[in-house]
Amino acid sequence: MVDLTQSSSEPLNNVPSWLAEALEKHQQNDLDQAEALYQRILVINPVDFVAMHQLGVLKNQCGDYETAAKILNEAVSLRPKSALARLNLGISLWNLNRADEALMNYEYSLMIQPDNPETLWNCAVALRGLQKSEEALERLDQLLLLNSVQPEVLLYKGLLLEELERTEEALNCYDQALFLQPDHAETLVNRGNALVDLGRPEEALESYERALTIRPNDADSYNNRSNALRSLNRPLEALNSCDRALIIRPNHAEALLNRGNTLLTLERPEEARESYDHLLSLNPNHLDAWSNRGIALRKLDRSLEALNSFDRALTIDSNHLEALINRSAVLLDLKRPLEALATCDLWQVLRPDDVEAHIHRGDVLYELHRPLEALASYDLALAMQPNNAGLLSNRGNILVQLGRAEEALACYDRALTIQPQSAEALSNRSAALLNLKRPTEALKNCQQALTLQPNNLIALVNLATSLLDLKRPQEALSYYDQVISLAPEYAEAYSNRGMALHLLGRHKEAVISYERALEINPTFASAHSNKIFLLDYIPELDFVEHQAERKKYNLTQVVRWSTSRPGFNTDRVPDRPLVIGYVSADFKYHSAAFCFAPVLKNHDKAKFKIICYSGVGLEDAMTRRIKDYADVWRPTLGLSDDALAAQIREDEVDILIDLSGHSENNRLLVFARKPAPVQVTAWGHAGGTGLSTMDYQFTDPVFTPEEVRPLFAEISYDLPCCITFENPGLGQDVAELPAISKGYVTFGSLNRFAKVTAEVMELWAQILQAVPTSRLILKDAVFDDPIARKAILGPFSQHGIDIERIETRGFSSRQKHLGTYNDIDIAVDAFPQNGGITTWEALWMGVPVLTMLGNRPSSRLSAAILTALGLADWVCRDEREYLERAIQKAADIATLSEFRCGIRKRIEVSPAGNPELYTRAVEEGYRTMWKQWLAQGNPSGSHP
Secondary structure: OOOOOOOOOOOHHHHHHHHHHHHHHHHOOOHHHHHHHHHHHHHHOOOOHHHHHHHHHHHHHHOOHHHHHHHHHHHHHHOOOOHHHHHHHHHHHHHOOOHHHHHHHHHHHHHHOOOOHHHHHHHHHHHHHOOOHHHHHHHHHHHHHHOOOOHHHHHHHHHHHHHOOOHHHHHHHHHHHHHHOOOOHHHHHHHHHHHHHOOOHHHHHHHHHHHHHHOOOOHHHHHHHHHHHHHOOOHHHHHHHHHHHHHHOOOOHHHHHHHHHHHHHOOOHHHHHHHHHHHHHHOOOOHHHHHHHHHHHHHOOOHHHHHHHHHHHHHHOOOOHHHHHHHHHHHHHOOOHHHHHHHHHHHHHHOOOOHHHHHHHHHHHHHOOOHHHHHHHHHHHHHHOOOOHHHHHHHHHHHHHOOOHHHHHHHHHHHHHHOOOOHHHHHHHHHHHHHOOOHHHHHHHHHHHHHHOOOOHHHHHHHHHHHHHOOOHHHHHHHHHHHHHHOOOOHHHHHHHHHHHHHOOOHHHHHHHHHHHHHHOOOOHHHHHHHHHHHOOOOOOOHHHHHHHHHHHHHHHHHHHOOOOOOOOOOOOOOOOEEEEEEEOOOOOOHHHHHHHHHHHOOOOOOEEEEEEEOOOOOOHHHHHHHHHOOEEEEOOOOOHHHHHHHHHHOOOOEEEEOOOOOOOOOHHHHOOOOOOEEEEOOOOOOOOOOOOOOEEEEOOOOOOHHHHHHOOOEEEEOOOOOOOOOOOOOOOOOOOHHHHHOOOEEEEOOOHHHEOHHHHHHHHHHHHHOOOOEEEEEOHHHHOHHHHHHHHHHHHHOOOOHHHEEEEOOOOHHHHHHHHHHOOEEEOOOEOOOOHHHHHHHHOOOOEEEEOOOOHHHOHHHHHHHHOOOHHHEEOOHHHHHHHHHHHHHOHHHHHHHHHHHHHHHHHOOOOOHHHHHHHHHHHHHHHHHHHHHHOOOOOOOO
């Protein structure tokens, strides 16, 4: 035992023996005795370098790095060129998290002694810690040049190469290390990790199994083994491997994370969430746990909680890519696309060359109805991945939205060349074909898609829609029902199902289907419009119920967009030329266009500038005609409601006209944003819109009686008739009354048969019974479907009518359609949904129309036309009068013949049927409305 009680005045000649003894004690790990001797020496000789250096080394060994650093710093000041002192000072500083200073000392040591293995090793570790990986590799290579038989160095080099994503080189290092030390479990585990990263999970699994034979209770090996099993699509075994790791080490963080990830793979998100929550209870700042927990919550439809999880991850690391990606996705789920876009933009800043960032940004822009920007994002992605079939398919979807269906087809065809078995591309291709009015080809594509994926919802919906377009509604209905059985909350399927039921005349069931769509999605505006449109076919509903439903539409769909809006900086001159904007998706061969095209044609261009906002996808000869009538033509397909409203404001439209009402593809939500001072609904689906932002409706005294006008949201402005008509210009003359040559009267209806209710069929059957020699012609495209034809004619048989007395005709050109009237003596109108243009066409062809005046706008349209022409005796008050009048008129062949001779002249001189006179009345209305708006002095254009 060393005697430590001697005086500090002891002679210096004792120091060598004390130092020898201290070094011996140090070597024997008797650190207390060694430290006492070093201190004794330094009391006698404070500049004894060896004692000072060894004391610093001893303090490092004890973990007292602060003291060690002070002592070794003094030692280095005594001998600045001591490589060993520099090394040990570096070790102290490294452990004090002073990595830069540590590295400086290691580098200085290597300048003195370049081939010191320990210094090279510590220098490599410090460089790696300072993220100077390439320089760290250089030091390791120097170390291996001194001695290549160093498995631990090869292992460390492999880890470093993996961090640099040089995984093949890393694997080579692990293989060299294992050649030298075949049973090194840690190297086997890391070799397995590299093989997983290289997509070689089978080999990885072998490495993990070898590691487990060496260390059977190694939790890390079981955890990493689970990754390989998951890559091999063996998730149940992967889960078992995670559970084994957790039995060994219950709080193993990575095993808890991997267990959650495996449970996500197994579609067990609730258990996955529990696993992530366990991990977060151990480490509340575990980044991947928060991020993956968000994924689990999103799968559980707990979107707000998922968003919170992604946000927590991003508070830990604002640049965490996966959290950003999933945050954007969940914001889309929450219908917050602008926030989703902002997240996408941050993602792109972090990874400007990430193809997925461009793709997802395109998806978000698509949801925002910004198709041109979405297309640009997809095109950037395609420049990086030109053979990405899914991306080509998405690009096609955008082009369809933009009304560029032919270009879309080219995208889908490229996608199918790359991936011929893509059900997605086939089903999307069918949508483009439907837009191009090629339902037979669309049907084929849907069938091909369903062969590949029998439950592909888009393919099933498009197949049903193809059948609807092919006038096979009964078959379409069965497919919509199939979709709903697979996806009971699919609102669009219920809405489309309503259309099929409508075509089959099952109107009350159709209304129920629309209501179900609205239960699922209360802001589903087009389904709500479909329901309103269909109410025209329900006999027992009147003006009160119709306007009540429109008020509901206003509350649920409109008010949220109309709460705040800027004023109008317009030239407030009463008699200046006015800018009139017409908004429609029916600037094409469509019955609505036959109503408003004559007005556009006859406008006084000196007094009115005409802008057409067209939602037409597939343009035709009628489109080209109307383009010629317009001063400005603006395609609107793909434009969001906000974007279109902004364009209308930019165009400084004075009076904006809705030409659709609640009919298909309307843009009422643009009118909800009040982009023009005066807004009018006209000529489309009549009966008012219900919008608090719609100022006027064009109507007439019969169509909208004075006593019901307070029910409407719009002010009624009377024209000579609610709709007008112009000569079709097809060169067809009025033929002789067919009853003269045939010897019997032929009744007929060329209305869309969806208008024909059971009550109408029963009344027509009574007419046929009362006029026993008469015949009935029914014409509509639905009769091209044999199944539908049989179902439709059934009720006539049930009412005792021989169906041989009923002739059905299907779809034809307009010329042949009008020619059908040459075989009809009296047109029988449907109720409660009357004909409109159909009534005008019958009259033009010399055929009188028998109608019944109802208690809602749609049931008064024919009466309005007939009254405007002075033909009120063809208007009946109820079913009894309808029957009596049919019998009476059928018996008066002379009057029927006389009618045919004089009706065209009557139409041509009437303000209702003369387009020039009618347009002057419309223009007078516009001027009156403009002056009233100016008189109100209301810059916001609020409803009077």
